[in-house]
Amino acid sequence: MVLPLLAEGAHxxxxxxxxxxxxxxxxxxxxxxxxxxxLSSPGTSRAGNRYxxxxxxxxxxxxxxxxxxxxxxxIVVALAxxxxxxxxxxxxxxxxxxxxxxxxxxxxxxxxxxxxGWAAYLNPDAFGILDMAAYLTDTLAHASxxxxxxxxxxxxxxxxxxxxxxxxxxxxxxxxxxxxxxxxGKMSGAPIILPARHAINIVILLAIAFFIFGFVxxxxxxxxxxxxxxxxxxxxLLIIPxxxxxxxxxxxxxxxxxxxxxxxxxxxxxxxxxxxxxxxVGSSGAILSYIMCKAMNRSFISVIAGGFGATAxxxxxxxxxxxxxxxxxxxxxxxxxxxxxxxxxIPGYGMAVAQAQHVLREMADTLKKEGVNVKYAIxxxxxxxxxxxxxxxxxxxxPYDEVFELEDINGEFAQCDVAFIIGANxxxxxxxxxxxxxxxxxxxxxxVEKAKxxxxxxxxxxxxxxxxxxxDVFYMDQTMMLLADAKKMVEEIVKSLQx
Amino acid sequence: xxxxxxxxxxxxxxxxxxxxxxxVTPALHTPLMAVTNAISSVIVVGAxxxxxxxxxxxGAGVSKWLGLGAVVLASINIFxxxxxxxxxxxxxxxxxxx
Numbered sequence: 131m132v133l134p135l136l137a138e139g140a141h142x143x144x145x146x147x148x149x150x151x152x153x154x155x156x157x158x159x160x161x162x163x164x165x166x167x168x169l170s171s172p173g174t175s176r177a178g179n180r181y182x183x184x185x186x187x188x189x190x191x192x193x194x195x196x197x198x199x200x201x202x203x204x205i206v207v208a209l210a211x212x213x214x215x216x217x218x219x220x221x222x223x224x225x226x227x228x229x230x231x232x233x234x235x236x237x238x239x240x241x242x243x244x245x246x247g248w249a250a251y252l253n254p255d256a257f258g259i260l261d262m263a264a265y266l267t268d269t270l271a272h273a274s275x276x277x278x279x280x281x282x283x284x285x286x287x288x289x290x291x292x293x294x295x296x297x298x299x300x301x302x303x304x305x306x307x308x309x310x311x312x313x314x315g316k317m318s319g320a321p322i323i324l325p326a327r328h329a330i331n332i333v334i335l336l337a338i339a340f341f342i343f344g345f346v347x348x349x350x351x352x353x354x355x356x357x358x359x360x361x362x363x364x365x366x367l368l369i370i371p372x373x374x375x376x377x378x379x380x381x382x383x384x385x386x387x388x389x390x391x392x393x394x395x396x397x398x399x400x401x402x403x404x405x406x407x408x409x410x411v412g413s414s415g416a417i418l419s420y421i422m423c424k425a426m427n428r429s430f431i432s433v434i435a436g437g438f439g440a441t442a443x444x445x446x447x448x449x450x451x452x453x454x455x456x457x458x459x460x461x462x463x464x465x466x467x468x469x470x471x472x473x474x475x476i477p478g479y480g481m482a483v484a485q486a487q488h489v490l491r492e493m494a495d496t497l498k499k500e501g502v503n504v505k506y507a508i509x510x511x512x513x514x515x516x517x518x519x520x521x522x523x524x525x526x527x528x529p530y531d532e533v534f535e536l537e538d539i540n541g542e543f544a545q546c547d548v549a550f551i552i553g554a555n556x557x558x559x560x561x562x563x564x565x566x567x568x569x570x571x572x573x574x575x576x577x578v579e580k581a582k583x584x585x586x587x588x589x590x591x592x593x594x595x596x597x598x599x600x601x602d603v604f605y606m607d608q609t610m611m612l613l614a615d616a617k618k619m620v621e622e623i624v625k626s627l628q629x
Numbered sequence: 630x631x632x633x634x635x636x637x638x639x640x641x642x643x644x645x646x647x648x649x650x651x652x653v654t655p656a657l658h659t660p661l662m663a664v665t666n667a668i669s670s671v672i673v674v675g676a677x678x679x680x681x682x683x684x685x686x687x688g689a690g691v692s693k694w695l696g697l698g699a700v701v702l703a704s705i706n707i708f709x710x711x712x713x714x715x716x717x718x719x720x721x722x723x724x725x726x727x
Contacts, residue, residue, distance in 0.1 A: 155674075162668045163645055169653045169661050172721035179660075179714050182668055186707055193674045197681040201693065205680050208697045212704030219705070220712035228659055228713075235666045235710060238702045242672050245699035249679030253692035256682030257675075287632060385662050392669045393639060399678070400630050404671050406642040411669040413646030418658060510655060517658030521717050529724035535655050 152402065154192040159406030161185030166410060172530050189403045197256075225525045226482050229381055229514040230313040236384045237306035240365075243299025243391035244358060247292050250398055251284070251354055257399060259288035286346050288398050293342045293354065295394030297361040302387040304365030309380050312369075313514055319374030327371060328435070334364045372433065374514075375556075378422045379433045381515045386415025418516050425510035425536075427562075427572035455591070458610035460622035463585055466610075467493075468627060470547035470583075472503045474539065476576055477519050478512050480553020480589075484616035487526040490552065493620050494528070496627045505542070506533040507576060509557035540577055549581035551603075553616050555588070559601045584609040587616050660717045667710025673703035 161181045168178015194205070223231050250257045261283045284292075311317035324330065338360050345353035372380050393408020395401075423430050467473060475494065481487060494504045506528060512519045523533055543549060551558055561568040562575045578584050584603060590613055591604070603609055612619050653661050679696025682689060 158671070159642070162671070163642075163649060165664055165668060166646075166649045166653065166661070169657045169664070171654060172657065172718070172723075175657055175660065175718045175721070176715070179664060179711060179718055182664055182714075183711050186668065186671065186673075186711070189671050189674055190677065193677040194681070197678050201681050204697055205677060205700060208680065208700035209704045212701040212706075213708040215701075216705035216707065216709030217712050220709040220716060223713060225717070228663075228717075231709075231713065232659075232662050232666060235663075235706050238706050239666065239669050239672060242670070242676060242699040242702040242706075245695045245702070246672055246675035246679060249692040249695040249699070250675065252688035252695070253679065253682055256678060256689070256692065381662070385665060388669045389665065392672045395672055395675050397635060397639070399675055400635060401674055402635075402638055404674055405635060405639050406645075407668050407671045409639050409642030410646040410649070411665040413643050414650040414661060414665045417647065417650045418662070421655075421658075508656075515659055515662065517655060517661070520656040521659045521720070524717070524720040524722070527720075527722065530656055530721050531724050533656060 151192060151196055154188055155401055155403040158185040158189040158192070158403040161188065162403070162407050162410060166414065185403070225521055226485065227314070228521060229377065229518060230310050232515060233306045233310040233313055233381055233384065236381075236388045237303050237310060239388040240299045240302030240304075240306060240384075240391060243388075243395055244296050244303060246395055247296035247299060247398075248354070248358075250288075250292055250395075251351075254284045254288070257288075259285050259292075259398060261285040261288075284349055289346045289349060290342065291394050291397040293345050293357055295391055295398060296354065297338055297342070297357055298387055298394060299391040300358050300361030301365035301368070302384055302391055304362045305369045305380075305387070306365075306384045308366055308369040309377065309384060312374060313377060313381075319377075321373040322370040324367070324371070327367065331364060331367055334360050334367070338364070368434065371435075375511075376426075376428075376433050377514050378511050378516055378518075379419050379426075379428075379430070382415050382418035382422055383434075384415070386412050386419060389413075389415055422511055422516060425574060427570070427574070453605045455605050455611055456609065458585070458612055460612070460614075460619060461626045462610065463612055463619075464623045464626035466583055466585075467497055467502065467548055467550070467623070468500055470497075470502055472542070472546045473497060473505070473548045473550055474542065474546045474581070475504065475506045475550045475552065476554050476558060476578070477506065477508065477523070477552050478554025478557060479514060479518075480555075480587075481616055482513060482518065482522055482553070484553065486552060486617040486620050487522045487528075489617055489620045489624060491523070491526040491528050493624045493627065494532075496624060500627075504532065505539065507536065507539045508533060509536050509554065509576065512554060512557060536574060536576065543577045543580040546581040547583060549576070549578040549584045550587075551578065551585065552587045552620070555601055558603055561600075561602065578603060579606060579608075582608060585612055586610070587612045587614070587619050589613065589615060656721070657718075660714050663710055663714040663717065667707055667714065670703040670706035670710065673700060673707060676700045676703050 162185045165178045165182030168174045254260050312319050341353045341357045389408050389411025396404025396408050497504050508519045556570055558576045558578045562570045562573040676696050676699030679692050680700050
């Protein structure tokens with residue numbers, strides 16, 4: 131057999147790789163930067179995605195050309211299985227389910243990082259991370275003291291990188307699995323609070339640090355196994371106390387972790403494509419988490435500490451006094467909408483749950499035919515992941531230049547005849563500006579109370595949003611409560627508009 | 630490559646990431662997450678190296694299977710991530726000017 135010999139010798143090539151290999155990985159890294167750059171506007175985004183695919187193709191082909199001759203058939207089968215599953219999933223997934231799909235994808239990156247880390251540990255020769263100098267100098271001393279040849283010595287620096295990569299990967303995996311279960315509704319979105327959870331988490335983190343130290347010293351399999359197991363546990367423990375409303379932050383944070391895991395592996399392999407990508411993805415996720423936290427006026431620490439939404443009942447109890455509110459019908463709503471000049475639609479997660487985006491666009495189209503100026507306003511934390519509402523509206527063929535961000539449109543409510551709130555609640559609650567005791571105090575919200583009429587689609591008067599805070603908007607004079615399933619209500623409005 | 634050059638690349642890439650990601654329009658934050666997901670699967674490079682190696686001994690055998698497993702996981706992400714991003718981006722349309 132000649133082929134295995136060739137592959138056997140591959141690591142020797144790696145010590146002095148031919149220059150084009152390094153260039154190819156660098157090119158892949160640059161293409162990934164361009165992929166993200168393309169997303170600065172929808173017009174350039176499709177080209178950006180193609181840059182990303184090109185970068186990935188270069189990275190894979192380069193690796194196969196330099197390493198993969200011996201086991202090409204197995205690798206092709208593995209790529210085909212994974213690729214097939216991925217492709218079919220991507221084609222079939224509902225846009226409403228994007229958050230859980232992304233969480234599931236994160237978990238796969240995390241698990242892949244764990245597997246690659248273990249593979250590098252078990253076969254360091256293949257990864258070119260053997261500490262040759264130490265191996266040679268230690269041989270004599272080691273042999274004389276124990277009478278046996280030393281185990282293969284992995285470079286200590288590689289051991290740290292490997293251990294970190296495995297730990298971050300494992301946290302990403304178990305954390306994303308929990309996030310997936312919560313987002314997919316297979317597990318309650320309510321925070322699960324363990325007693326003394328902060329103490330438990332800190333002890334586990336210290337234990338991981340301790341075993342990483344031990345691993346670098348001893349290179350023992352027990353240490354790396356313990357690191358892996360503890361990291362799985364901490365990922366699980368970190369996410370279970372975080373409630374459904376904080377999921378945009380969690381998903382972004384896990385996105386960031388998956389990047390850092392890839393970067394750590396890139397350090398182990400001295401691979402520029404992996405390092406650049408890891409840094410890009412890591413900072414991307416971190417920035418998204420920051421944007422989400424800011425949009426909720428919550429500190430990152432308090433989100434991670436978890437428990438938000440757990441006190442929902444306590445908050446609602448105080449405000450149980452009956453206040454008068456007005457109920458409207460679909461006909462009333464249709465009449466006012468037709469008369470209006472400017473309408474701003476504020477969609478929230480409830481719209482996604484009711485799958486009302488298509489009929490909502492139909493309503494907007496009908497209004498536009500009547501000469502009404504319709505705009506959509508999206509809060510940064512609407513939905514269950516950053517930008518989720520934008521995708522749903524785009525799916526329903528809403529042109530993206532009719533969709534506005536919070537700070538761009540908030541000044542327009544004073545000239546707005548109808549603020550049409552569908553499936554949102556906390557993001558229009560004036561308590562965020564006025565009531566210092568409110569859990570959502572300080573969160574930037576839409577100034578809907580400035581609009582001449584507010585229409586509020588809600589299933590019933592009992593539920594009060596994720597934060598569990600009562601909303602003064604319900605009881606304002608100009609507010610019309612449209613109590614029904616969002617999709618049914620909008621359908622009825624469309625019907626009466628077309629009469 | 631020595632550690633300091635690798636670290637330099639990493640630090641520079643973090644800065645590039647910082648500026649590039651801030652310039653991403655909020656409307657595309659979901660596709661951003663999907664595409665970062667796909668590209669972070671560049672970890673497939675490590676998986677391929679492990680899968681391709683044919684070292685001797687039990688460790689190398691296990692390593693190869695771990696590598697192949699990681700190739701499957703990473704390629705779900707690569708194909709799924711890019712495909713779902715393309716699907717989302719195809720939906721973003723401008724207003725039709727009549």
